[in-house]
Amino acid sequence: MPDSSISLETRILDLPNHGVARLGLLTARKLASGIAANTSGKDLNQVTVEDLLHYLPMRYEDRSKLTRIRDLTDGLEASLELFVKLCQGRPVRGWRSYRQRLYIFEISATDRERSGKDVVVWTFLSGPRAPQIIESYEKKFRRGVRFIAFGKWESDSSRRTYSLKLHKPDEIEVLPGDVERPLPETTEDPAIAAIHVGRRVPIYRRLNDLRPKQLREIIHATLATLPDSSLAETLPNDLIKRQRFISRREAIHQIHFPPEAISLDDYERSRSPAHRRLIFEELFWLALGLSVKRDRRIKEPKGAAFKIDDAIKRRIASVLPFKLTGAQRRVIKEIFRDLRSDAPMNRLLQGDVGSGKTIVAVIAMLVAMENNCQAALMAPTEILAEQHARNIKRILASSPYRIELLNGSLKSGEKKRLREAIAAGEVHAVIGTHALIQESVTFKQLGLAVIDEQHRFGVMQRAELRARGMNTDVLVMTATPIPRSLAMTVYGDLDVSIIDEMPPGRTPIVTKIFADNASDRKEVKQLLHSEIVAGRQVYVVYPLVEESEKLDLRDATRRYEYLRDKVFPKFSVGLIHGRMKPEEKDECMRRFVTGEIQILVSTTVIEVGVDVPNASVMVVEHAERFGLSQLHQLRGRVGRGAQQSYCVLLASDKQTEVARERLGIMEQTNDGFKIAEKDLELRGPGEIMGTRQAGLPEFRVANLVRDLDVLQAARKEADFYLNQADKSAEAQKMIARVRDDARVKLAAVG
Ligand code: ADP
Ligand code: MG
Numbered sequence: 035m036p037d038s039s040i041s042l043e044t045r046i047l048d049l050p051n052h053g054v055a056r057l058g059l060l061t062a063r064k065l066a067s068g069i070a071a072n073t074s075g076k077d078l079n080q081v082t083v084e085d086l087l088h089y090l091p092m093r094y095e096d097r098s099k100l101t102r103i104r105d106l107t108d109g110l111e112a113s114l115e116l117f118v119k120l121c122q123g124r125p126v127r128g129w130r131s132y133r134q135r136l137y138i139f140e141i142s143a144t145d146r147e148r149s150g151k152d153v154v155v156w157t158f159l160s161g162p163r164a165p166q167i168i169e170s171y172e173k174k175f176r177r178g179v180r181f182i183a184f185g186k187w188e189s190d191s192s193r194r195t196y197s198l199k200l201h202k203p204d205e206i207e208v209l210p211g212d213v214e215r216p217l218p219e220t221t222e223d224p225a226i227a228a229i230h231v232g233r234r235v236p237i238y239r240r241l242n243d244l245r246p247k248q249l250r251e252i253i254h255a256t257l258a259t260l261p262d263s264s265l266a267e268t269l270p271n272d273l274i275k276r277q278r279f280i281s282r283r284e285a286i287h288q289i290h291f292p293p294e295a296i297s298l299d300d301y302e303r304s305r306s307p308a309h310r311r312l313i314f315e316e317l318f319w320l321a322l323g324l325s326v327k328r329d330r331r332i333k334e335p336k337g338a339a340f341k342i343d344d345a346i347k348r349r350i351a352s353v354l355p356f357k358l359t360g361a362q363r364r365v366i367k368e369i370f371r372d373l374r375s376d377a378p379m380n381r382l383l384q385g386d387v388g389s390g391k392t393i394v395a396v397i398a399m400l401v402a403m404e405n406n407c408q409a410a411l412m413a414p415t416e417i418l419a420e421q422h423a424r425n426i427k428r429i430l431a432s433s434p435y436r437i438e439l440l441n442g443s444l445k446s447g448e449k450k451r452l453r454e455a456i457a458a459g460e461v462h463a464v465i466g467t468h469a470l471i472q473e474s475v476t477f478k479q480l481g482l483a484v485i486d487e488q489h490r491f492g493v494m495q496r497a498e499l500r501a502r503g504m505n506t507d508v509l510v511m512t513a514t515p516i517p518r519s520l521a522m523t524v525y526g527d528l529d530v531s532i533i534d535e536m537p538p539g540r541t542p543i544v545t546k547i548f549a550d551n552a553s554d555r556k557e558v559k560q561l562l563h564s565e566i567v568a569g570r571q572v573y574v575v576y577p578l579v580e581e582s583e584k585l586d587l588r589d590a591t592r593r594y595e596y597l598r599d600k601v602f603p604k605f606s607v608g609l610i611h612g613r614m615k616p617e618e619k620d621e622c623m624r625r626f627v628t629g630e631i632q633i634l635v636s637t638t639v640i641e642v643g644v645d646v647p648n649a650s651v652m653v654v655e656h657a658e659r660f661g662l663s664q665l666h667q668l669r670g671r672v673g674r675g676a677q678q679s680y681c682v683l684l685a686s687d688k689q690t691e692v693a694r695e696r697l698g699i700m701e702q703t704n705d706g707f708k709i710a711e712k713d714l715e716l717r718g719p720g721e722i723m724g725t726r727q728a729g730l731p732e733f734r735v736a737n738l739v740r741d742l743d744v745l746q747a748a749r750k751e752a753d754f755y756l757n758q759a760d761k762s763a764e765a766q767k768m769i770a771r772v773r774d775d776a777r778v779k780l781a782a783v784g
Contacts, residue, residue, distance in 0.1 A: 039052065040052050040054065040083060040256070040259055040260055040261075040264075041083065041260070041261075042082060042083050042084040042260070042264050042265070043082055043083070043084065044082060044083045045066075045079065045080070045081065045082055045083075046062055046065055046066040046069065046078075046081045046082065046083065046085070046086060047059075047062055047066055047078070047079060047081075049083070049256070050062050052259065054252070054255050054256055054259050057252060057255075061244070061248070061252075063078070064241070064242045064243065064244055065081075065086070065241065065242075065244060065249075065252065066078040066079075066081040067242065068241030068242040068244060069081045069085050069086060069089055069241065072089065072241075073085050073088075073734075083256060083260065086256060087253070087256065087257070087286055087290075088734040088735065089238065089241070089249070089253075090238075090289060090290075090734075090735065091236030091237055091238050091289075091290065092237060092238065092239045093237050093302060094234055094235065094236055094237065094292055094298055094301050094302065095113055095184045095234070095235050095237055096113065096234050096298055097113045097182065097184075097230070097231050097232060097233060097234065097235050098232060098233050098234055098294065099113075100113055100114060100115045100182075100231070100232075101113060101114055102114075102145055102147065102149040102150070103144065103145050103149045103150035103151070103152075103153055103196070104149035104150045105149075106150070106153070106187050106196045107187075107189075108187075108188060108189035108196075109186060109187070109188065110186070110187050111184075111185065111186050111187075112184070112187060113182055113183070113184040114145060114153070114182070114183050114184075114187075115145060115146060115180065115181075115182055115209075115231065116143035116144065116145055116153070116155070116180070116181055116182070116183055117143055117144055117145070117146070117178060117179065117180055117181075118141055118142075118143050118175045118176060118177055118178060118179045118181070119142045119144055119152055119177060120141070120142045120177065121139070121140065121141040121142070121171070121172055121175040121176075122139070122140060122172065123137050123138065123139040123140075123159070123164075123165075123168030123169075123171065123172065124137065124138060125138075126138055126158075135160065135164065136158060136159075136160050137158065137159040137160065137164045137165070137168060138156060138157075138158055138159075139156060139157050139158075139159055139168055139171055140154055140155070140156040141154070141155045141156070141175050141206075142154050143155065143181075143183075151194075151195045152195060153187070153195055153196045153197060153198070154190065154193050154195060154196075154197040155183050155197070155198045155200060155206065156197060156198070156199060156200070157199060157200040157201065174208065175208075179208055180208070180209045181206050181207060181208045181209060182206065182207045182209060182230070182231060183198055183200075183206045185198045185199075185200065186198070207230065207245075207246070207247045209230060209231065229250060229251060229254045230247060230250065233291070234291065234292045234293075234294070234298065235250060235291070236250055236253070236290050236291065237250075238250065238253075253290050254290070254291070257287055257290065257291075262283055265282055265286055266282070266283075267281060267282050268282055268315065269282070269315060269318070270755075270764055270768070273751055276751075277314065277747070277751070279307070279310070279311045279314065280307045280308065280311055282311070282315070284308070285307070285308040285311040285312050286308075286312070287308075288306070288307070288308035289306070289308040289309060289312060292306065292308075304737070304740060304741075309735070310744065312735045313735050313736045313741050313744045314744050314747065314748055316734060316735050316736045317733075317736050317741070317744055317745050317748035317749075318748040318751060318752060319771075319772055320748075321745070321748045321749045321751075321752035322752040322755060322756065322769070322772045323772035323773070324752075325749070325752045325753055325756050326756060326769055326772060326773060328380075329756060331377065331378060331380060332377040333377070334377070334378065334505070335376050335377065335378075336376065336377065336378040336505050336506060336507065337407075337479075337481070337505065337506065338405070338407075338481075339373075339374055339375060339376050340373040340374060340401055340402065340405045340407075340481070341374070341405065342370055342373065342374060342401055346400075346401060346404045349400065349404060349433070350397055350401075352432065353396075353400070353429055353430060353432060353433060354393070355393075355429060356393075356537070358390075358393070359390065359533075359535045359536070359537055359538070360535060361385075361389070361532075361533040361534050361535035362390055362393065362394055362533060362535075364531075365383060365385075365394055365531040365532070366394055366397055366398075368381070368529075368531045369381060369383075369394070369397075369398050369509065369531065370401070372507065372529070373398065373401055373402075373482075373507060378505055378506065378507055378508070379482075379507035379508060379509065379529075380508050380510075380528050380529065381508070381509055381510065381528060381529045381530070381531055382510045382511075382512065382528040382529070382530045382531070383395075383509060383510065383511045383512070383531050383532075383533070384511075384512055384513075384530060384531070384532045384533070385511075385513065385532065385533030385534075386513065386533070386534075386536070386670075386705070386706035386707070387513045387666065387667060387669075387670025387706060388536065388537075388540070388670050388673070388674055389513075389533040389534075389535070389536055389537070390533065390536075390537050391486075391511045391513070391533065392422065392425060392426075392486075393429070394511075394533070395411060395484045395486070395509060395511060396426055396429055396430070398482060398484065398507075398509055399411065399426075399463055399482060399484065400430065400433070400435075401482075402481035402482040402507075403433075403435050403462045403463060405481060406479065407479050407480065407481025407482065408456070408459065408461070408462055408463065408464070408477050408478060408479055408480050408481060409462070409463045409464075409480075409481060409482045409483075409484070410463070410464045410465075410466075410470055410471075410477070410480060410482070410483045410484065411426070411463070411464070411465045411466075411483075411484040411486065412465075412466060412467060412468045412470050412471070412483070412484070412485050412486065413465070413466075413467060413486045413487065414467065414468070414486070414487045415467065416441050416442060416443070416467055416616045416619070416620060417619060417623050417644065418486065418487070418644065419439060419441055419465055419466050419467050420439060420441065420620060420623075421644065421645060422465050422486070423437065423438075423439035423465040425645075426463070426465065430463075435462040435463060436455075436460065436461050436462050436463075437461075437462065437463045437464075437465070438452055438455070438456075438461045438463070438464055438465070439464075439465050439466065440452055440453075440456075440464055440465070440466040440469075440470060440475070441466055441467065441469075441616070442467070442469065442616050443616050443617050443620065453475055453476070456475055456476070456477060456478070457475075457476045457477070457478060458478060459477075459478030459479060464477075468485070471483075480506050481506055481507065482506060482507045482508075482509065483506055483507070483508050483509070484508075484509045484510075484511065485508065485509070485510045485511065486511045487511065487512060487513060510528065513667065513670070513706075534707075539676050540673060540674075540676070541673065541676060541677065541678050542673070542704050543669060543672060543673040543679045543680065543681050543704060544678065544679070544680050544681070545669065545680075545681040545683065545700050545701050545704075546680070546681070546682060546683070546701065547657070547683045547685055547697050547698075547700075547701060548682060548683065548684050548685070549684075549685060549686075550684055550685065550686040554684075555684075558653065558682050558684070559601060561651065561680060561682070562602070562633070562651060562653070563602075565650050565651050565680075566602075566605055566632050566633070569648075570648060570649065570650035570651065570677070571626065571629065571631070571632050571633070571634070571646065571648050571649040571650065571651075572632065572633045572634070572649065572650070572651040572652075572653065573633075573634050573636060573649060573651070573652045573653065573668075573671055573672070574593070574597065574633060574634070574635045574636070574653045574655065575635075575636055575637070575652065575653065575654050575655065575668055576589060576590035576593065576635070576636070576637050576655050577637075577655070577656050577659040577660060590609070590611060590635060590636075590637055591609065591611075593635060593655070594607065594609040594635040597633060597635060602632075605632045605633055606630060606631050606632050606633070607631070607632070607633045607634075607635060608622050608625060608626060608631035608633070608634050608635065609622070609634075609635045609636070610622045610623065610626075610634060610635075610636045610637075611636065611637040612637055622634075623644070626646060627646055634649075644671055645674060646671070646674070647675040648675065649672050649674075649679075650672055650673075650675075650677055650678070650679045651672060651679065651680045651681075651682065652668055652669055652671055652672045652679075652680070652681045652682065653682040653684065654668055654681070654682065654683050654684065655684050655686075656684065656685075657683035657684055657685050657697055657700075658685045658686065658694075658696075658697065661713060662699060662700065662709050662710075662712060662713035663709065663710055663713050665683070665696075665697075665700055666700070666706050666709045666710075668681075669681040669700070669704075670706075681700070683697050683700060683701075685697055696712075696713075699712050714738070755768055755769070756769070
């Protein structure tokens with residue numbers, strides 16, 4: 035008898051005590067650890083029934099209508115209930131790739147009525163363990179064994195029957211009963227057999243070594259055991275009516291076991307009523323939380339609103355080194371509106387690599403200084419901070435303001451004097467890494483904080499600033515062109531400005547994929563040679579992945595020595611990597627900036643921000659190991675002048691399809707937004723942004739690329755309730771619910 039006292043909060047590890055699905059302790063552990071791995075940040079001890087029920091099917095199969103062999107046609111997608119006649123695995127003759135043999139494994143089978151010629155279900159296997167695997171399959175698929183096979187059936191001329199190719203034999207499900215005793219009624223537990231056939235069934239991605247069928251049984255039993263009261267409604271009634279949602283209870287049941295009435299197509303596209311309801315719910319609470327935060331910020335006054343009069347505008351015009359683009363003018367207008375307002379600015383400035391964000395920041399900083407306030411600019415690396423300091427000092431050379439770089443390589447005496455000058459208000463603008471706020475530099479009157487390359491930092495800066503009692507205007511800049519949908523959510527508490535236009539006179543970069551072989555490498559070498567002879571400079575970048583940092587570093591160092599001694603002995607080659615001391619890095623960078631170093635070999639420390647307009651070639655080694663957005667960032671280091679620039683992607687592993695697709699996109703477009711959207715599709719938002727870094731909440735049901743329309747609806751509803759906060763007790767309750775939600779806290783700056 036199942037114990038009916040489970041709830042959404044019940045831990046998976048406790049499920050065996052409740053007799054759910056005859057779940058043993060060992061299986062419960064596997065289940066919990068599998069789900070923990072899918073739910074970032076959870077320990078297997080904390081995984082609950084709620085987490086389990088949010089492990090959604092990757093697809094569904096309609097087994098309510100089992101097809102007979104007689105009714106098969108070429109290309110038909112169908113489920114067949116079959117019985118094994120014969121099975122065998124054998125090597126494919128004449129086919130032997132490098133070290134590996136290819137095997138074929140085939141089952142010939144018939145259906146209950148022997149309605150047609152025996153069909154064949156088959157797959158390829160390779161790898162050292164293939165013979166063992168085949169042996170185990172031969173044991174499993176003995177004559178008479180009953181199984182379900184679903185997929186696209188092809189009329190197979192060499193076998194003279196219909197056949198179904200599987201990716202893995204695991205995909206077929208062995209069922210209780212066999213050819214002698216085929217009916218579910220005769221099996222030990224007819225109820226369990228009926229979960230898997232004669233209905234629409236969910237197919238789950240394997241978890242640890244729990245197969246789809248096992249997962250289906252466990253989830254079915256959990257749903258059956260869970261009392262309705264523990265799936266109580268969470269959304270207000272009027273909202274459910276307005277959006278025509280089904281109840282939460284129905285949604286959770288139906289997302290696992292689709293009812294007959296809804297098209298399976300809607301399920302496959304995640305657009306069934308169950309999907310819509312659960313996706314909405316997830317996005318709604320987040321949207322409400324973010325709106326509440328934003329509302330609170332806007333209502334809380336900052337030190338002083340800035341004035342921006344004609345004198346100030348003239349001063350700005352006098353320092354501009356070039357004519358601003360239309361997009362730059364537009365975002366400056368948006369920033370000015372915030373600077374003039376009583377509410378603290380919290381704005382994200384997004385612009386593709388090289389779109390000219392720096393000058394926008396400088397103008398905002400100048401406004402603060404003209405209003406007798408100080409400005410701070412924080413960059414993610416010392417190299418970048420130094421570059422900004424150099425640039426800004428140059429741009430503002432004719433102004434009366436004192437601009438200083440505060441970085442780690444200052445001697446302690448110098449640092450102390452500088453801090454004192456900042457506290458006394460003698461320094462008007464400070465540039466540094468975010469040590470600026472971490473080391474609690476005191477300002478006399480900080481009016482504006484600019485944070486460059488936000489995605490490298492994480493999201494807590496505004497919170498940190500505020501915690502230090504500095505409720506100032508904040509401008510956050512990022513070159514990771516996050517698709518607008520994502521920005522809206524991740525930075526839901528930020529207003530967003532976008533520079534969507536490049537400064538004039540840029541020649542589009544030519545991007546080309548090369549293989550890691552002698553002839554391709556020769557071509558690359560010739561390109562580098564001719565560019566350097568023409569006076570240009572070159573980057574050669576190696577990946578650096580955390581797990582194998584040492585190995586990669588050795589790789590990069592070795593390649594550096596090889597390039598220096600063997601390939602380009604006549605040129606000057608430099609090496610820069612993250613393990614070097616800041617002074618060494620700066621020194622190396624300086625020599626590259628001055629042109630003394632012609633080829634800079636590097637790990638990805640140069641990924642963001644670095645601006646050396648004379649560099650014309652970016653060579654990326656092991657390009658397949660980089661994410662799209664990262665590749666785009668790297669490519670953005672060249673093409674900064676009018677000359678033709680090149681991005682060379684060396685792919686040592688052309689095998690994996692995703693890698694090839696990814697690199698192909700790089701060849702096709704230079705548009706950072708398109709690339710980011712593609713990246714999002716291929717990898718999911720968590721990976722793109724580095725969830726931990728960016729503070730992007732993990733979604734369990736929602737997918738921001740796919741569910742943009744639902745997100746918009748959720749934001750609209752959230753604002754509706756926020757506006758009712760004064761009148762409606764229900765709205766107040768909802769707001770109280772999200773106020774302390776950790777996910778919301780994490781999702782927004784400050
Ligand atoms: P990012 O947005 O990547 O930070 P930068 O601010 O470093 O870009 O600008 C890239 C380059 O373009 C710099 O060399 C900068 O001087 C130049 N630039 C920026 N805006 C303009 C403009 N309106 N006209 C001409 N050049 C510009
Ligand atoms: Mg920049």
